[in-house]
Amino acid sequence: MKYLGIDYGTKRIGVAVSDDTGTLAFPLGLVAAGEGALEEVLELARENGVETVVMGESRNFKGEANPLMEKVEKFKVALEAAGKKVVLEPEYMTSAAAEHQHTHSHDAHTGRPTRKEAVSKEFLDSSAAALILQSYLDRNRKSE
DSSP: OOEEEEEOOSSEEEEEEEOTTSOOEEEEEEEESSTTHHHHHHHHHHHTTOOEEEEEEEBOTTSOBOTTHHHHHHHHHHHHHTTOEEEEEEESSHHHHHHHHHHEEEOTTTOOEEEOOOOOHHHHHHHHHHHHHHHHHHHHHHTO
């Protein structure tokens, strides 16, 4: 079964997709938040044969819903009203982890951190979505 992963933001929505077996997550792209976002996400789900959407659950370090969570919940409800199964996956610092993963490396000779070339916001947001989705896929596979 294929899954769609979403890193919901107020400006951009990062999107990822799993492989056909629901084992690996891959960055897919970006959807502009706001009017038309729901339709674009639903179209991506249709194009990729996805019935289940995994959205990042936005909470603060105390585990409390942060201001973004209200918008996440509204988007979740809209996806469900359109016939998609939606699950929330806890996300902690996935955007920061995606940026770190793609902008830092270590020099092979010195072992010191080096800065890679700048990575687009689109790629970082879709990478964050892939991290959220991969977390869900890994946890789901372990519980089987």
